[in-house]
Amino acid sequence: MTETDTYYALMRRQGISRRSFLKFCSLTAASLGLGEAGAQQIAQAMQTKQRTPVIWLHGLECTCCTESFIRSAHPLAKDVVLSMISLDYDDTLMAAAGHQAEQSLEDTIKKYKGNYILAVEGNPPLADDGIYCIPGGRPFVDKLRHVAKDAKAIISWGSCASWGCVQAAKPNPTKATPVHKVITDKPIIKVPGCPPIAEVMTGVVTYMLTFDRLPDLDAQGRPKMFYSQRVHDKCYRRPHFDAGQFVEHFDDAGARMGYCLYKVGCKGPVTYNACSTVRWNEGTSFPIQSGHGCIGCSEDDFWDRGSFYDHLTTIRAPGLSGIEGTADQIGLVAVGVAGAAIAAHAAVSAIKQARSKTRNDRVSEVEK
Amino acid sequence: MRVNPVSGQVLAGPLEPVYVYEAPVRLWHWVMVVAMLFLMGTGYMIGRPPPSIGGEATFHYFFGYIRMIHFIAAMVFAVAFAVRVYWAFVGNHSSRAIFLPPVWNLSWWRGLFSQLGYYLFLKKESERWVGHNPLAQLAMFAMYTLGSLFIIITGLALYAEAWGWGTWPMNIMGWVFVVFGDPQMVRTLHRLTMWYLLLFAVIHVYMVFREDIMSGQSVVGTMISGIRTWKGAPRA
Incomplete structure (x- = not known):
């Protein structure tokens, strides 16, 4: 793998036909909302531009983001984007291990100083000098700062890196802290979700690698193309909501008829994500389609917003444990x-x- | 009749009827009453929907209409509030009362504690006031004015969500979600504020009737005719 490789060259070497390549370009353009000209732009960029190296770090997390990522619906997205990334550094997916792996990280940082993208899965716990997450023999927070220093931009994968997720839920004993509160001098793009949708992840990476810039972000730092509307807005059960037809219990007639899950605590109306349009596992289904309400996993502090089965938030009286309503x-x-x-x-x-x-x-x- | 120009306390007789609430203020008040009744009724149902209705979703828009009534009443509420703010600039002394309690004025504070003492049965008789008494004024400001402002802002933000990030409603209101963290939090605060305003309404209705019966000045009728009349002998 030399520096002069283009994405297209890389794809061809992996045995991908030009026809498949162009299909990938148009599919990605469509999912990014770019239109016809966008597909040509992506194809052009991928054939002429040098690839941008990506370093993928894992902090305090469960690896569900990686699990989601490698299940991207389009095989090209999976094979190509993944191999483009893992070639440099990804603790979970790379071939190297131990000191070799850490060496390759240092080499990548040195070689592509200021040009690589840092993708972070999980977050650094800050309590007790970061002792609660020690990859490669040192606190993750140090590693994160070290790698972030020379990065061009940072992708915060998943709710852990974006908001904090379960390890940052109250009382947050390890002081798990989202990436943007630790690294403040780099452009950060949040791709929240627990995990994020695979197509959203590959879409964001492809956009950044192809156009050499961050996608448009909303006020909370999420890419607008995937996070500008609520799950509720494009939900296929929305007509039942407007009609006033709700599931009252999970085993009632309404549940069998596919009524709206609002009354059993669906957080679709307060959750910004693309689940109801992109769906999961090659567009097969998503939580609401399989009969369970959205739990709002891509929203900040979703663990601390009361029951998953109650539409209204539980409020705890400060200082009085046990008193809630x-x-x-x-x-x-x-x-x-x-x-x-x-x-x-x-x-x-x-x-x-x-x-x-x-x-x-x-x-x-x-x-x- | 001598009146304290800041607190509105009647200092010496003879008692004469005073024009307190101008027509736009009275209109705003009753528009608010109707809008709030609709908003609280539909708002409660939006948080806790009524039992499901049967049949094909194609032929029903029941919950949609509940939300539509809520949104229409909310727009009326917000516009009435905005017009009322405008009237505070051009109206008479009383039109500014609920927006600007004169906390810098000593006689206003004395009036507040005197009124508090009266309600705690420590004083036998109430002072007379042109417009709101200081305690009422503070309650109006803290509960009605701030509560309404907050519920309008959070409400418009929740309304803007239907358009999504990057559209003009969200460009205007999106900051609300950044300030309060996430949409679920904004919803919770919006609902809590509804209860806060209901609390205000309950206290308000009790107090105006009690005042009307016991305090020696007209209250309920004043919000209809605009004119404050007096009962009983002047206080010493």
């Missing part, structure tokens, strides 16, 4: 207490007035 329970209690207080106040007011009236009457009788 939803907005409705709190509201009802507040209004109830106010109502009782009002009734008491009104009663006292009435008694006081009646008393002062009799007293006034007595006074006027005396005056007579």
